[in-house]
Amino acid sequence: MIRLAVAGAAGRMGRCVLEAAAHDSRFEVVAAIDLGTQQFIPACDVLIDFTDAAGTMEWLKTCESRRLPMVMGTTGHDESQLTRIAQVSHAIPIVKAANFSVGMQVVLNALGRIAKELGDEYDVEIVETHHRHKIDAPSGTALTLLAELQRSDDQNRDRKGAGNAVRSPPVDGTTVVFGRHGKVGDRPKGQIGMHSIRMGDVVGQHEIHFSGPGETITIRHVAQSRETFAAGALRAAAWVIGKHPGMYSMRNVLGTD
Numbered sequence: 001m002i003r004l005a006v007a008g009a010a011g012r013m014g015r016c017v018l019e020a021a022a023h024d025s026r027f028e029v030v031a032a033i034d035l036g037t038q039q040f041i042p043a044c045d046v047l048i049d050f051t052d053a054a055g056t057m058e059w060l061k062t063c064e065s066r067r068l069p070m071v072m073g074t075t076g077h078d079e080s081q082l083t084r085i086a087q088v089s090h091a092i093p094i095v096k097a098a099n100f101s102v103g104m105q106v107v108l109n110a111l112g113r114i115a116k117e118l119g120d121e122y123d124v125e126i127v128e129t130h131h132r133h134k135i136d137a138p139s140g141t142a143l144t145l146l147a148e149l150q151r152s153d154d155q156n157r158d159r160k161g162a163g164n165a166v167r168s169p170p171v172d173g174t175t176v177v178f179g180r181h182g183k184v185g186d187r188p189k190g191q192i193g194m195h196s197i198r199m200g201d202v203v204g205q206h207e208i209h210f211s212g213p214g215e216t217i218t219i220r221h222v223a224q225s226r227e228t229f230a231a232g233a234l235r236a237a238a239w240v241i242g243k244h245p246g247m248y249s250m251r252n253v254l255g256t257d
Helices: 012-022 053-066 081-089 102-118 141-158 227-240 250-254
Strands: 002-007 027-032 047-048 070-072 093-096 123-130 177-178 190-197 204-212 215-223 246-248
Touching: 002 012, 002 227, 012 027, 012 227, 027 141, 027 227, 047 053, 053 081, 053 141, 070 227, 081 093, 093 227, 093 250, 102 141, 102 204, 102 215, 102 227, 102 250, 123 141, 123 177, 141 204, 227 250
Parallel strands: 002 027, 002 047, 047 070, 070 093, 093 246, 123 190, 177 190
Antiparallel strands: 123 204, 204 215
């Protein structure tokens, strides 16, 4: 049986993970830790983190010192925190995902091919909607969608002989614009629009719009409950045990990458 620790156990996702684990014969929950509690945890096989960006960094220290695999569902990390997470992945296996939904992985897998086949005559907009309590915007999933589109664009440029530089999601408005206001003028070619909506108790909805000559294609993923994320996180927790140190994604967990 897998001995599981859950950090952020009192939060929305933490509670869902605990509930799902209680009905999963693979797991025994040995620690359910809330934010602000002590960092000691009993012997366990894997830790699932659904805290906040600062909480992740504290649990990262614990997991590194104990060589404990980590499943990271927290989003909103800044560049220095992401760099530190990458460094620790050389010592322990980490599954980091902004979205543990299997359906979202299908969307991500298809996104690059769709963008490639439609070509640069199609404008792209990403719209994400979450509950009023979500603290980061855009969502981690929306940024992952953006990165996938940019990776596809880079690959297309490589095929055309335009270089192979790796780009992080830009924030200066030249390639991606976060919302629009005022007299913005004509839309620049190649721009990606990113929009965040916060309202009510929406679990999570992401839309990718491709609009070109005479038509619009919309891909929409709607999370109807947090249970789908909890199931994915447990799947990742079972998978990561025994893996070599490294940074893994849900694509690795599902065997699609």
